Amino acid sequence: MARIARVRINNFRGISSFEWHPRPGFNCLLGAGDSGKSSILEAIGWCLSANGHRHATDADFHGLDTANPIDISLVLIDLPDRLLRLETYGFYHRGFDPEARELEDEPGRGLKTAFSITLRIDWTMQGRWSLDTARVEDEGDRHDMALRVLRQLSLLQLQDESTSQLTFSRGSVLFKLAEETLELNGALADASRAARSVFGDTAESQLKETLEQVRSIAGDLGIGPAVGARATLDASQVTLRPGNIALHDQAWVPLTRLGLGSSRLLIAGLQQKAKSGADIGLIDELESGLEPHRIVRLLQALGAKQPNSDFQVFATTHSPVVVRELSAEQLLRVCNIDGVIETPAIDPVTMQGPLRLYPEAFLSQSVIVCEGAGEVGLLRGLDHYRIGQGLPSLTASGTALIDARGVGNILKCAKAFHQLGYRVAILRDDDAQPDAEQEKLLVAEGCELAKWPNDHALEHAVFLGLPGDQGLEVVRRMIDLFGRQSIEQQINNHLPQGQSFGFDMADLADGELTDDQRHACVSASMAQDKSWLKRRGIGVMEEIACDVIGPALDHCQPWMREEIDKLFDWADDA
Template sequence: MAVIRKVEISHFRSIKSFEWYPSPGLNCLIGSGDAGKSTVLDAIDLCLGARRSVQITDADFYQLDVETPISITLTLGALSDTLKNFEAYGDYLRGYQYLLGTIEDEPGHGLETVLSLNLEIAGDLEPRWRLRSDRADAKGAERNLNWKDRVELAPTRLGATSDHNLAWRRGSVLNRLSEEKPDASLALSQAARDARKSFGNDADAQLGDALTSVKKAADELGIPIGEKAQALLDMHSVSVTGGSIALHDERGVPLRGLGLGSTRLLIAGLQREVAAMSSILLVDEVENGLEPHRIIRLLGSLGAKDETPPQQVFATTHSPIVLRELSVAQLRIMRRSDDKHQARPVPTSAQGTLRRSPEAFLAPSVLICEGASEVGFVRGFELFCVGQGQPSIFARGVALVDGGGGHPDRLYERGTEFAKLGYRTAVFRDADITPTAQVEATFHQLGGGTFTWDAGQSLEAAIFNNVGDATLLAMLDYAIIEHGQEMVAAHIQSASGNQETVENLRALLHSPQHTITPAQRAVLVTASTNKSNPWFKSVGRMEHVASRILALNFADVREDFRNRVNALIGWAQA
């Protein structure tokens, strides 16, 4: 089964220059909405698809520059004997060094024999396919792949519309399931219904192996088609060709009437059956039309969990579910640096982060929060700001990652992974534990930012020590609503060594003649962070504190605290 060893794209849509050595298995491209993921799939499809023309407009040229041609080159390895035939392709056979990722112009010892197929489209919009090698260029020789070879190499694509693969049409995956070819001539000579019935009887004999494979794939993927699949005449077809013959269920209902998700699942299963002959599959938005459990089933069909890849897959996704199911080796992050696009690998060290926070890999900016309280704090101010007409941090492409607490070095190590991959990254942490200086410095050298409080302060300490009495009273009353006065009172008594009561503190906070002391604020900090049942250590509760108490009383906080919060939210809104 042929696989793509190298992809080269220049001056195509948003891509000025792109080089990539994909893996022979599953290659899932992730990145922001305009990163060029689908452009890469389109380029592979245009270059390798079995077509003689393409639909191209001036808008497909990089920055509308029609003076510079579009160029797409795919270097193909794992070639069949036919493609390595010296008489047919001798001048174009080249050598690939896997370990170095280099291509030599001639095959040689220790090199894999490969072919490089190029598609060039100039300002006249006419496509030009040709095999490339330096020695052929020096001779002035030029040729394309044989059409039969083009058909065998053509990738299958799962896009928004893929139901053409459920009929015996040119390029359909069904035509690759077996050597059998349908003959509808006798059936089509009769009236429509008689022809449909007549050919249905003949089809079992003509397409038995293919229909068996369809039934097997449908059963494995949980797609109900009844006791058997049938090949009947498609009454929507007007051509007397193989394309008139489509898959139907046992009741004679066309399978192209399946939902989008079921159609994509079935075609993926059929493609796996023919992987030995046509091994390249293109999947636009893996999750499209599928529920979470069926996404996982589709990934299994694509070979995501196989030790030996059954086929080469190029996919895109915006789904955290897909990311959580894949290994870092199967992911590539599309990034643009200057005038070049890159498909950056994800380091093995990021696998744990991928499992815990897959959504972060889908956003351009990542804010790593020490724990759930910090996540809720940011979300609370986000809610308030949006209500005031300010931009949403989520619309700006920010993902909030719950760092899970612990030593701050863990936050910086995780942040360093994201920063190296090109993400705009910051850490929002407590200041009660000091991070290792070198670990923090490494993160900052990569452009990462830190948001924290005065030395020694946790989030709760920063809040209780920087807000006015009215705000403290509102927080204390909210804690009582959430946990009950008995529990809050017990926490205060324990934290103060039985020197304070909740009634006394509430009375002080109510009194315009008195003010709460720093020692009493410290009691509230200790009580609110009680290890057995802390008052606000959850996303929802701290979100409420931030949006319904702190933000509404922001004029009642100290200037340094206000400046730190504004800097944090300003970074997220940028």
């Protein structure tokens, strides 16, 4: 099967310039809305479909500038035998070096035999295809041969409604599944005649008076052929073709009426079984109309789970299910910077884990990389509180939270997201620091850094940053979770000799922590085998942040309040 080795797009819709070398098999584009993902698929479809009846509009030109033509160029390699015939196509063959990603005008040793096809649309709004080669100067010949080549290719488009694929029209997946051996013209002609006969008999009885008037008037006027006039279907208009044959369900409802997701899934499954399948597939918003388990099934049907699929697919998605199911190599991040499309590679070593754990982050605009689950819970809880107060939320600003799972991973994760074009912020403890020079470089490149001061960890922020009465409220919640005896004993173990926690129930409700008790709570809560805030996942910290820290934030220590405000202000500025 032929595949695309290079895509170049200039001055098409929101794209001023774009160059990409897609991989064999499955290619899925992800990025912010209006970044140009769908336009890339549309451009590929325009170039490969050779639809001479399609007319562009001013809106198809970048910046509505019709003075600069639309240019869409594709390099095709792995050509089937029918397109390698030297006597037919030899003058138009070129050579492509897949390692250097360079196109040569002549085929040669170590090069893939290739076609370079360009679609150009100028101010006349008419598209003109051409096979690019320096060996043939006549533009008309290059145009005619380009159309001839494109007719030899098979394109499966699942962009919108694809109902024709569920009929036996020529080129449909059903036609290919039948191995193109359909000999139905005779049967369809008989069916057309039978339909005219049946309708004619019905019309004869229902239109009897009208027909008698027509015959009488024709006789009076001497129009012989109309004297015996009958009403039936027009033989010149009613001709059944294979395209009129469609699949139906048990109740004789056409399967062309299936929902978008179901029809796409069925077509993809049929395509997989067809012996002469499509070379290239296009599917925009892959997840449309499908539940998560059927999204996975569609990916399987499109060959996304096959390591060496011959079927090259170009898809777009906004679904975390799709992101989670695909490998890093199959995903392409699309960044549109004033019309120039950049596609930074997603490093499989660094990012495959986050793709599985936090697929939503790859569909966001901004990412806060947190040192651990406690920091994720803190920001989630504060976000819930802010929403209740009518303040902007992190989700509204397109911000996702990532658990780096330790200070040793935080800069590596932040750098990887930064290189992919995301806005990145970091929230970390200061009891253990990452590489200072690397962190300084990330901050200089535009990453935001929020951290607790003076070797503090999250536990310091909770018990030293909060007012004393709110710190005691946190202790009360720990007692509810882990029992009074256990929590008091742990605090007493870290108090100066002669002191005891010793709050009764009334004090727990109305009192506040002393400075010694605050520091004892920090030490007790950080004990690795007794960690209060992390022992039960992010839920404990999320609840404390929403119910305790959020309402008290204005009265917290400035160093705590400033770091938290810094992150939410950064997210709001997206």
